[in-house]
Amino acid sequence: MGCYLSMAGISNTIIEKANHPRPHVGESMVTSSTRIFEEISFLKTMEETGFVKKYGATWHAPANRGKFSIEFAEFPQPGIHQDYTYHVDRGKFDHQLLKHAEDMGSIVVQGVVVKRVLFEDGRAVGVRAGFGNQEVDMRAKVIVDASGRGTLLGRQMRVIEKDPLFNQYAVHAWFKGLDKGDDHTRDHIHIYFLTVERGWVWQIPITEEITSVGVVVDKSVFSEFHSDIETYFNAQLQTNANLAHTMRHAERINEFKSEGDYSYSLTNFVGDGYLMIGDAARFVDPIFSSGVSIALYSAKYASERIVRAFEMNDFSAAVFKPYEDRLRQGAGIWYEFIRLYYKLLPLFTRFIANPEYRLQVLQLLQGEVFDRSEVPVLDTMRKYIETVENASSHLFKPQLADIPLD
Numbered sequence: 131m132g133c134y135l136s137m138a139g140i141s142n143t144i145i146e147k148a149n150h151p152r153p154h155v156g157e158s159m160v161t162s163s164t165r166i167f168e169e170i171s172f173l174k175t176m177e178e179t180g181f182v183k184k185y186g187a188t189w190h191a192p193a194n195r196g197k198f199s200i201e202f203a204e205f206p207q208p209g210i211h212q213d214y215t216y217h218v219d220r221g222k223f224d225h226q227l228l229k230h231a232e233d234m235g236s237i238v239v240q241g242v243v244v245k246r247v248l249f250e251d252g253r254a255v256g257v258r259a260g261f262g263n264q265e266v267d268m269r270a271k272v273i274v275d276a277s278g279r280g281t282l283l284g285r286q287m288r289v290i291e292k293d294p295l296f297n298q299y300a301v302h303a304w305f306k307g308l309d310k311g312d313d314h315t316r317d318h319i320h321i322y323f324l325t326v327e328r329g330w331v332w333q334i335p336i337t338e339e340i341t342s343v344g345v346v347v348d349k350s351v352f353s354e355f356h357s358d359i360e361t362y363f364n365a366q367l368q369t370n371a372n373l374a375h376t377m378r379h380a381e382r383i384n385e386f387k388s389e390g391d392y393s394y395s396l397t398n399f400v401g402d403g404y405l406m407i408g409d410a411a412r413f414v415d416p417i418f419s420s421g422v423s424i425a426l427y428s429a430k431y432a433s434e435r436i437v438r439a440f441e442m443n444d445f446s447a448a449v450f451k452p453y454e455d456r457l458r459q460g461a462g463i464w465y466e467f468i469r470l471y472y473k474l475l476p477l478f479t480r481f482i483a484n485p486e487y488r489l490q491v492l493q494l495l496q497g498e499v500f501d502r503s504e505v506p507v508l509d510t511m512r513k514y515i516e517t518v519e520n521a522s523s524h525l526f527k528p529q530l531a532d533i534p535l536d
């Protein structure tokens with residue numbers, strides 16, 4: 131956001147409570163991010179830093195050691211000249227992006243917490259920030275809440291809607307000594323299905339030696355497992371044969387971290403004088419590595435409306451609303467895809483193996499769909515699920531999850 135505003139000649143200040151670099155979850159990207167990096171002249175830094183290149187994704191079935199892969203090169207995106215994206219150490223990546231925003235013109239203040247957004251007559255006019263023991267009020271024409279899952283404004287205004295379907299819980303850490311094999315999928319993101327419903331594990335290479343591994347399950351699965359975190363984590367790893375093999379000599383090199391309660395939406399993403407972007411607006415389940423891409427695109431689209439607001443000298447919700455509609459639609463497409471995916475896991479495998487649908491599924495996986503009419507494959511998936519539901523007997527029927535389609 132800072133980069134886009136500076137490029138438009140709008141002075142801006144980024145207030146960040148952490149002192150970067152700091153660790154963060156969300157380490158694997160989708161290719162649509164490249165377009166934003168190019169637009170804000172950040173791609174060169176990504177390349178020079180030497181982040182691990184991600185050419186595709188591989189999924190592993192729990193039982194029979196079966197696996198299947200996709201390569202981004204199969205579905206080139208117009209205007210994007212790379213057939214790969216990146217896996218990142220978020221400490222490094224976020225720090226560099228922040229420095230880049232500063233180089234482009236943002237004023238960056240670190241180690242300062244925004245306590246609340248200040249309103250006058252229902253319009254956001256500034257923030258109250260804590261500098262050490264002091265509180266300082268800072269005024270601005272537009273306030274952008276980019277506070278991530280902290281959802282500063284969402285909590286202040288009490289407008290967070292918890293996701294009614296997904297209550298996933300993740301435990302993750304970095305490891306050394308994985309046996310990643312030596313074929314072309316070595317540096318893919320690997321997703322391993324577990325035997326518990328909606329359970330999966332990510333394997334994301336951070337460097338040649340270090341790999342991030344995270345176990346994601348429905349919160350109830352974790353709560354019912356009465357044991358220490360290490361035993362829980364290792365027990366889940368054993369439920370997928372390929373994963374157990376990959377991890378057999380792995381050694382954990384940092385503390386386990388956990389993330390819960392992370393799927394929600396806000397009732398509104400904009401108001402008079404303010405907008406919310408990234409996770410501060412909406413968070414969908416991370417199964418398809420969509421979070422950073424949604425955050426980047428939300429900044430791009432929100433900044434376009436802010437530029438328009440300056441041109442019109444009108445900072446009302448009405449001017450910002452087209453941004454909200456667009457982001458809602460884009461995140462809604464991800465959400466629908468994730469819902470259909472969890473509803474009937476074999477469907478995803480089947481569609482990706484079908485030449486008629488493979489490219490559309492790939493388009494979804496690359497993360498640049500903000501128009502629902504571009505992906506009729508979602509309707510076809512829906513119809514397929516309905517057929518399975520209504521059949522008196524069907525091979526996939528026992529695998530239907532208890533998730534409503536709408």
Ligand SMILES: Cc1cc2nc3c(=O)[nH]c(=O)nc-3n(C[C@H](O)[C@H](O)[C@H](O)COP(=O)(O)OP(=O)(O)OC[C@H]3O[C@@H](n4cnc5c(N)ncnc54)[C@H](O)[C@@H]3O)c2cc1C
Pocket residue numbers: 145146147148154155156157158159160242243244245276277278279280282300344389392407408409410416419420421422423425
């Ligand atoms: C288990 C899990 C796995 C995930 N895996 C992936 C993945 O593989 N790929 C992917 O793309 N995404 C993934 N994500 C999602 C990804 O982490 C987020 O979508 C992404 O980081 C959102 O970026 P953001 O800028 O909106 O928020 P953040 O990156 O969280 O940044 C928010 C910033 O605001 C600062 N802040 C917060 N409150 C205040 C305050 N009051 N005052 C000042 N500063 C404040 C924070 O310090 C932070 O630096 C995952 C998420 C989870 C939970």
